[in-house]
Amino acid sequence: MSGKIATAKxxxxxxxxxxxxxxxxxxxxxxxxxFKTTTHVSLEELLKKVRRKNSRxxxxxxxxxxxxxxxxxxxxxxxxxxxxTRYEHxxxxxxxxxxxxxxxxxxxEFSNQTIEALQKRIAEEMGxxxxxxKMELYGHCAKCQ
Amino acid sequence: MSGKIATAKxxxxxxxxxxxxxxxxxxxxxxxxxFKTTTHVSLEELLKKVRRKNSRxxxxxxxxxxxxxxxxxxxxxxxxxxxxTRYEHxxxxxxxxxxxxxxxxxxxEFSNQTIEALQKRIAEEMGxxxxxxKMELYGHCAKCQ
DNA sequence: CTTACTGCAAAATCTTTGCAACATC
DNA sequence: GATGTTGCAAAGATTTTGCAGTAAG
Numbered sequence: 001m002s003g004k005i006a007t008a009k010x011x012x013x014x015x016x017x018x019x020x021x022x023x024x025x026x027x028x029x030x031x032x033x034x035f036k037t038t039t040h041v042s043l044e045e046l047l048k049k050v051r052r053k054n055s056r057x058x059x060x061x062x063x064x065x066x067x068x069x070x071x072x073x074x075x076x077x078x079x080x081x082x083x084x085t086r087y088e089h090x091x092x093x094x095x096x097x098x099x100x101x102x103x104x105x106x107x108x109e110f111s112n113q114t115i116e117a118l119q120k121r122i123a124e125e126m127g128x129x130x131x132x133x134k135m136e137l138y139g140h141c142a143k144c145q
Numbered sequence: 146m147s148g149k150i151a152t153a154k155x156x157x158x159x160x161x162x163x164x165x166x167x168x169x170x171x172x173x174x175x176x177x178x179x180f181k182t183t184t185h186v187s188l189e190e191l192l193k194k195v196r197r198k199n200s201r202x203x204x205x206x207x208x209x210x211x212x213x214x215x216x217x218x219x220x221x222x223x224x225x226x227x228x229x230t231r232y233e234h235x236x237x238x239x240x241x242x243x244x245x246x247x248x249x250x251x252x253x254e255f256s257n258q259t260i261e262a263l264q265k266r267i268a269e270e271m272g273x274x275x276x277x278x279k280m281e282l283y284g285h286c287a288k289c290q
Numbered sequence: 291c292t293t294a295c296t297g298c299a300a301a302a303t304c305t306t307t308g309c310a311a312c313a314t315c
Numbered sequence: 316g317a318t319g320t321t322g323c324a325a326a327g328a329t330t331t332t333g334c335a336g337t338a339a340g
Contacts, residue, residue, distance in 0.1 A: 020293095020294090021294070021295090022293085022294055022295065022338080022339050022340070023339075023340095024294090024295060024296080024338075024339070025338095026295080026296070027295090043329085043330085044329090056296090056297080057296085057297085058296065058297040058298065059297085059298095059330095060296075060297065060298080060330095060331080060332085061295080061296055061297070063330070063331075064295085064296090064331095077226060079224045079226070081222065081224070083304085083305070083328070083329070084328095084329080085329085085330085099268055099271060099273050099275075101273070102276070102277075108271055108273070110267055110271060112263060112267055114263060115260050115263050115264070118257060118259060118260050119260070119280075119282055122255055122257055122282075123244055123282050123284060126244060126253055126255060127286060127287030128244050128246070128253070128282065128284045128285065128286055128287070129284045129285050129290055130244075130282045130283065130284035131247070131283060131284045131285070132247075132282075132283040132284070133280070133281060133282040133283060134279065134280070134281045134283075135264075135278070135279070135280040135281075136278060136279045136280075137264055137267075137268050137273065137275045137277075137278040138275065138276060138277040138278060138279075139268060139273045139274045139275035139276045139277070140273065140274050140276070141272060141273055142272030142273070145274055165318095165319090166319070166320090167313080167314050167315070167318085167319055167320065168314080168315095169313070169314075169319090169320060169321080170313090171320080171321070172320090188304090188305085189304090201321095201322080202321085202322085203321065203322040203323065204305095204322085204323095205305095205306080205307085205321075205322065205323080205324095206320080206321055206322070208305075208306075209306095209320085209321090228303065228304070228329085228330070229303095229304080230304085230305085
């Protein structure tokens with residue numbers, strides 16, 4: 001409720017500045033819309049959304065902006081097996097993992113602290129320091145059983 | 146030590162027969178070499194290995210054979226973020242997950258029964274029956290820290 | 291002004307598929 | 316023999332990149 005925490009937008013601007021890059025309206029728009037998205041968007045989908053606000057944005061710019069966002073951990077790549085790379089963020093939301101129905105494609109999210117803790121410990125035992133992870137459970141959802 | 150358990154090769158042959166498909170030397174060679182592989186091979190790599198034994202095998206056949214193997218759960222697709230689909234099997238080996246170094250690309254394997262049990266329980270609570278899962282931890286390995 | 295960014299279109303990657311020749315059953 | 320399989324080459328689908336024009340610092 002209090003405590004100044006930088007918004008994702010601010011973090012992105014800071015990253016841009018620190019790297020000596022330039023802030024542009026395209027980057028602002030893309031980041032803005034991406035942060036407002038709550039699903040796992042593909043570049044194609046994101047481009048479509050961005051174009052509703054600014055019709056003269058190219059696919060390549062979305063591609064390159066998402067690469068920047070991924071570089072500063074404001075976006076995470078996900079691949080669920082259809083040949084599309086998807087992106088998601090963790091704004092206003094803690095880390096979560098996915099349950100994917102292999103029949104209807106439904107995606108549910110979950111998170112579990114015990115698993116997270118175990119992952120960290122296992123990694124440490126093997127000499128790794130973990131910065132990120134993916135966990136996806138594939139199976140049939142309630143409707144498709 | 147005792148107990149007749151069908152080998153992966155036999156399971157594949159059975160799957161082929163049951164589906165009314167035909168057994169060919171290419172399929173035998175590809176499955177053979179794949180089962181002997183202990184890493185996460187891409188189609189490209191697998192094709193190269195297969196061609197050392199039989200130089201007249203095409204990429205498409207490897208592709209189609211791996212699809213068959215995946216269909217009968219003798220091969221599992223993995224995508225680690227470089228744009229390559231990789232395959233692995235669980236022969237002579239229980240299920241395992243991956244630790245991936247984001248600097249040098251090293252891949253380590255691990256498995257943990259507690260996590261597996263928790264995954265199952267979580268999924269059930271959400272109405273899913275899990276048949277498969279992926280868990281990948283990304284970070285820096287001992288050498289790259 | 292200098293350096294970075296953009297959009298477009300072309301290139302590069304991978305993955306899939308059509309088809310005539312060929313191998314199983 | 317009938318039907319499935321193969322290899323090749325072409326088609327698809329995405330992801331990357333080169334470049335001339337444009338914009339931010």
